[in-house]
Amino acid sequence: MKKIINNKKNIVRQMVDGIIRTYPKELNNDIAWNIISKNNLEDTKVTLISGGGSGHEPAHIGFIGKGLLDVVVCGEVFTPPLSKDILKAIEETYNNNGTLLIIKNYERDIREFLEAEELAISKGLKVSHIIVNDDCSVDIESMRKRRRGVAGTIYVHKIIGAASEEGLNLQQLVELGNDVILSSNTLGFALNPNTIPGEFVKQFELNSDEISFGIGIHGEPGYRVEKLTSSEELANELVNKLKSVFRWKPEEQFAILINGLGGTPLLELFIFANDVYSLLELECVDVVYSQVAEYMTSNNMEGLSVTLLRLKDSKWLTWLNKPAYSFAWKNI
Amino acid sequence: MKKIINNKKNIVRQMVDGIIRTYPKELNNDIAWNIISKNNLEDTKVTLISGGGSGHEPAHIGFIGKGLLDVVVCGEVFTPPLSKDILKAIEETYNNNGTLLIIKNYERDIREFLEAEELAISKGLKVSHIIVNDDCSVDIESMRKRRRGVAGTIYVHKIIGAASEEGLNLQQLVELGNDVILSSNTLGFALNPNTIPGEFVKQFELNSDEISFGIGIHGEPGYRVEKLTSSEELANELVNKLKSVFRWKPEEQFAILINGLGGTPLLELFIFANDVYSLLELECVDVVYSQVAEYMTSNNMEGLSVTLLRLKDSKWLTWLNKPAYSFAWKNI
Numbered sequence: 001m002k003k004i005i006n007n008k009k010n011i012v013r014q015m016v017d018g019i020i021r022t023y024p025k026e027l028n029n030d031i032a033w034n035i036i037s038k039n040n041l042e043d044t045k046v047t048l049i050s051g052g053g054s055g056h057e058p059a060h061i062g063f064i065g066k067g068l069l070d071v072v073v074c075g076e077v078f079t080p081p082l083s084k085d086i087l088k089a090i091e092e093t094y095n096n097n098g099t100l101l102i103i104k105n106y107e108r109d110i111r112e113f114l115e116a117e118e119l120a121i122s123k124g125l126k127v128s129h130i131i132v133n134d135d136c137s138v139d140i141e142s143m144r145k146r147r148r149g150v151a152g153t154i155y156v157h158k159i160i161g162a163a164s165e166e167g168l169n170l171q172q173l174v175e176l177g178n179d180v181i182l183s184s185n186t187l188g189f190a191l192n193p194n195t196i197p198g199e200f201v202k203q204f205e206l207n208s209d210e211i212s213f214g215i216g217i218h219g220e221p222g223y224r225v226e227k228l229t230s231s232e233e234l235a236n237e238l239v240n241k242l243k244s245v246f247r248w249k250p251e252e253q254f255a256i257l258i259n260g261l262g263g264t265p266l267l268e269l270f271i272f273a274n275d276v277y278s279l280l281e282l283e284c285v286d287v288v289y290s291q292v293a294e295y296m297t298s299n300n301m302e303g304l305s306v307t308l309l310r311l312k313d314s315k316w317l318t319w320l321n322k323p324a325y326s327f328a329w330k331n332i
Numbered sequence: 333m334k335k336i337i338n339n340k341k342n343i344v345r346q347m348v349d350g351i352i353r354t355y356p357k358e359l360n361n362d363i364a365w366n367i368i369s370k371n372n373l374e375d376t377k378v379t380l381i382s383g384g385g386s387g388h389e390p391a392h393i394g395f396i397g398k399g400l401l402d403v404v405v406c407g408e409v410f411t412p413p414l415s416k417d418i419l420k421a422i423e424e425t426y427n428n429n430g431t432l433l434i435i436k437n438y439e440r441d442i443r444e445f446l447e448a449e450e451l452a453i454s455k456g457l458k459v460s461h462i463i464v465n466d467d468c469s470v471d472i473e474s475m476r477k478r479r480r481g482v483a484g485t486i487y488v489h490k491i492i493g494a495a496s497e498e499g500l501n502l503q504q505l506v507e508l509g510n511d512v513i514l515s516s517n518t519l520g521f522a523l524n525p526n527t528i529p530g531e532f533v534k535q536f537e538l539n540s541d542e543i544s545f546g547i548g549i550h551g552e553p554g555y556r557v558e559k560l561t562s563s564e565e566l567a568n569e570l571v572n573k574l575k576s577v578f579r580w581k582p583e584e585q586f587a588i589l590i591n592g593l594g595g596t597p598l599l600e601l602f603i604f605a606n607d608v609y610s611l612l613e614l615e616c617v618d619v620v621y622s623q624v625a626e627y628m629t630s631n632n633m634e635g636l637s638v639t640l641l642r643l644k645d646s647k648w649l650t651w652l653n654k655p656a657y658s659f660a661w662k663n664i
Contacts, residue, residue, distance in 0.1 A: 002523040002543070002634065004563045004600040011603065014563075018602030021609045022590075022622045026664050057598035065664060077599075191334040197599060211334070231336045231346075258354075265594055265632050266389035267409075267529060268336040270350030271343065277353045290354045294626075300597050302334065325664055332358050332397060332659045 001195045001202075011197050012054045012076050019061055023327055027064060034081060035089045037071045038064050043095035045164045046173055047071065050102040050157060051086070052109050053078040055196065056217060059154065059296045062328025068161040069102075069326075077196055077299075078218050080109040086116035090127060098126030098170040102156060102177070104149025105133035128170050130177035132156050134184040134307060136245045137214030140223050150217050151259040151296040152184035152307045155320065158329070162319035183312055185245045187238050188305025190215040191228065192263065194298045213237060217261070217298040231268070235275035238306045239283070246310060248285055255289035255320055256280075257307040262297035264304055276306060289320050293330060333527040333534075343529050344386045344408050351393055355659055359396060366413060367421045369403045370396050375427035377496045378505055379403065382434040382489060383418070384441050385410040387528065388549060391486065391628040394660025400493040401434075401658075409528055409631075410550050412441040418448035422459060430458030430502040434488060434509070436481025437465035460502050462509035464488050466516040466639060468577045469546030472555050482549050483591040483628040484516035484639045487652065490661070494651035515644055517577045519570050520637025522547040523560065524595065526630045545569060549593070549630040563600070567607035570638050571615070578642060580617055587621035587652055588612075589639040594629035596636055608638060621652050625662060 005011055013033050020029055020036070029036050041047070050060045051073035060072045073089045075081040090099050099120070103113045113129060120127045134152025136145050160177050168176065190212050193202045203219030206212055211234070214222035228234075248254075258273045260266070273292045280287055288311065296305075311317050323331045337343055345365055352361055352368070361368050373379070382392045383405035392404045405421045407413040422431050431452070435445045445461060452459045466484025468477050492509050500508065522544050525534045535551030538544055543566070546554035560566075580586075590605045592598070605624045612619055620643065628637075643649050655663045 002540070002560050004523070004566060004596065004604050004636070006562045006564055006603065006607070011599070014606050015599050015602040018604070018606030018609070018624070022602070022605055022624050023664055055599060057602070062598075191336070197597075208334070228334050230338045232338055234336060262597055263595055263632065264336065265529075265629065266394075267343070267347050267387065267631065270347040270354070270389070271338065272336050272350070273354055274346050274350030275338070277350070292350070292354050297597065299599065300595065304336070327662055327664045330659055331663060332355055332657055 003197045005197050012074060015054070016074065031092045032085060032088060034074050034085060035071065036061050036064060036074065037093055041070055041093055045167065046097045046170050047093050047095060047099040048102065048160060048164055049073065049089055049099055052080055052104050055299045056296050058328030063154065063157050063326050065324060065326030065329070067165060067322060067324030068157055068329060080106070080112045083112045083115035083119070086113055087119050090116060090120045090125065094125055098128070100160070100170060100173050101127065101129035102160065103129055103131045104153055105131050105147055106149065126170060128174050130174055130181060132181050134181065134186040136185040136187055138223050148216055150186045151257055151305045152186045152309065154295045155184065155255060155257060155307065155309050156180050158324065159316055159319045161324060162322045179312065180309065180316065183310040184307060185242055186305050186307040187241050188215060188261065188303060189213045189222065189234060190261065190301055190303035192302040194219055194262065194301035196299060215303060217296060219298065231272045232275045235272055235279055239276060239279040242306065242308050243283065246308065248283065250284035251286055253286045253288045253311040255309040255311055255317070256287050257295065258292045259296055259305045259307065260294035261301040261303040261305065262294060263300040263302035269304060272304060289317055291330065295328065335529045337529050344406060347386065348406065363424045364417060364420060366406050366417060367403065368393050368396060368406065369425055373402055373425055377499065378429045378502050379425050379427060379431040380434065380492060380496055381405065381421055381431055384412050384436050387631045388628050390660030395486065395489050395658050397656060397658030397661070399497060399654060399656030400489055400661060412438070412444050415444045415447035415451070418445055419451050422448060422452045422457065426457055430460070432492070432502060432505050433459065433461035434485070434492065435461055435463045436485055437463050437479055438481065458502060460506050462506055462513060464513050466513065466518040468517040468519055470555050480548055482518045483589055483637045484518045484641065486627045487516065487587060487589060487639065487641050488512050490656065491648055491651045493656060494654045511644065512641065512648065515642040516639060517574055518637050518639040519573050520547060520593065520635060521545045521554065521566060522593065522633055522635035524634040526551055526594065526633035528631065547635060549628060551630065563604045564607045567604055567611055571608060571611040574638065574640050575615065578640065580615065582616035583618055585618045585620045585643040587641040587643055587649070588619050589627065590624045591628055591637045591639065592626035593633040593635040593637065594626060595632040595634035601636055604636060621649055623662065627660065
């Protein structure tokens with residue numbers, strides 16, 4: 001497990017420095033080394049702050065920019081940032097429109113972000129939050145959906161980012177965000193585990209002919225291990241599971257994100273995408289917005305996830321399509 | 333070596349179908365399955381055609397779009413397309429401004445592309461070409477630079493793409509292209525070999541603590557195998573070699589592309605980038621344009637390359653900065 005790193009102790013800090021030095025005209029971390037902000041913060045809109053553990057690059061720093069996020073607070077690899085840093089980010093980038101925190105549904109993330117929110121509110125600031133929980137994989141012991149925050153977070157960023165620029169206020173953004181989250185479901189599989197830089201340990205084991213369905217973006221175990229057969233079979237499993245979650249009706253419109261987890265080549269992502277589109281066509285599901293990209297990775301994990309977002313409101317599609325400018329978001 | 337594929341025989345075709353179905357408003361392959369064209373071809377500019385073997389995704393299909401390429405002809409994995417297909421692409425997308433072929437410097441690529449060019453010219457069409465040969469790694473037997481076409485090709489696409497939209501004619505684009513190519517050098521290393529989908533064979537072997545400098549994007553062997561130490565040491569080797577090739581003077585302006593070869597996480601690419609910037613600063617090299625991305629991969633190879641482009645003309649920087657719209661190019 002070879003890694004291109006230096007001192008293990010400040011992997012994330014060196015990465016952040018590399019990012020800021022690559023995009024100095026667009027990004028800065030003047031507030032603190034792990035608080036990354038766009039250079040042209042507007043005081044005419046709600047400030048959008050996201051963040052979480054590192055190791056999911058390009059999420060979230062890659063989604064800071066015009067039409068997307070304003071600020072990201074990042075923690076060490078797979079470790080959320082501390083509430084004091086989140087509070088500092090809120091205070092230093094605050095304007096009178098208030099601040100929205102976009103949190104992924106993990107216990108420690110929620111604890112740190114909500115502690116910061118509470119402290120900020122106690123200081124008289126207007127702060128609210130949404131919690132993304134798009135993962136619809138099922139825990140085999142409790143039979144409950146895990147509802148972790150995974151790749152669906154990216155389309156939440158995009159829609160909220162575009163809507164915030166159109167002047168939606170804090171409360172409207174919270175309602176919109178919760179509506180988008182309720183309409184999002186994500187399911188994925190892994191072919192090979194990730195290896196955390198600096199730790200050199202595989203997070204789980206899979207035989208050389210096996211895959212794991214429902215894996216988490218931190219290497220959390222999936223709901224079933226199976227022999228790897230073909231892309232078509234993999235697509236079939238995910239589409240069937242998503243169908244049972246959505247219970248879609250013919251002609252409903254969806255956006256899709258086929259998200260590489262870090263170690264799977266685009267060539268394979270597009271082969272898989274092709275199989276997914278064929279299955280969705282058979283279902284008469286109308287996919288009106290599509291991206292295939294590595295947006296929310298698990299470092300170098302081999303595998304992918306499929307996010308479907310039911311487009312309840314035609315504005316959501318407009319907001320997805322609106323050009324945005326960050327180093328990871330793809331406008332075509 | 334698990335792969336998300338179906339029938340081994342039409343891997344590339346399935347990928348292309350997946351791409352077209354992901355971006356139906358922007359791309360089509362109506363001429364032939366392996367000739368991918370943008371939907372809005374302008375007849376007011378020189379048509380730009382690139383292509384080559386597949387397995388380097390997002391190159392080249394990911395760079396079709398406004399401000400970049402017009403057409404890509406793709407072959408099977410690591411195999412150039414046939415001259416008859418290239419000829420068909422030239423004929424079907426031709427306008428009176430003529431067509432420029434952008435070729436990477438491999439014997440078989442050149443043979444197929446130039447055969448097509450010759451046939452097109454014999455039919456009275458105006459066609460010319462440039463050959464990208466930015467690889468400055470040295471063959472240890474002949475001690476000659478290999479001059480393969482590698483990641484520098486992407487900035488050639490970008491600059492030629494922007495210039496063609498400003499109305500430069502075919503001859504001017506050839507001169508510009510050759511000038512940019514002469515000003516480009518790329519050098520990389522691999523930590524682990526790629527595995528070709530459908531073949532399941534590693535293209536070379538490296539011990540678990542070794543890296544190979546000067547590796548090619550098809551798995552061609554490098555110029556030296558060494559123990560992997562740190563990102564800083566790796567950066568040092570590449571920057572020193574690039575320095576001896578460029579013999580730069582203080583305050584010269586450069587564009588840089590730190591390009592992931594497919595299997596290296598962004599986290600590591602940015603750590604490495606940080607080390608490269610530090611070394612270039614010590615050299616008083618003025619980096620005025622920078623990207624860190626997976627643009628020209630070798631499927632899932634772990635490793636990266638550094639491309640430096642000496643900006644002889646301030647227009648080159650303007651053309652690099654001009655927004656472009658394809659599914660891989662990143663505007664920030």
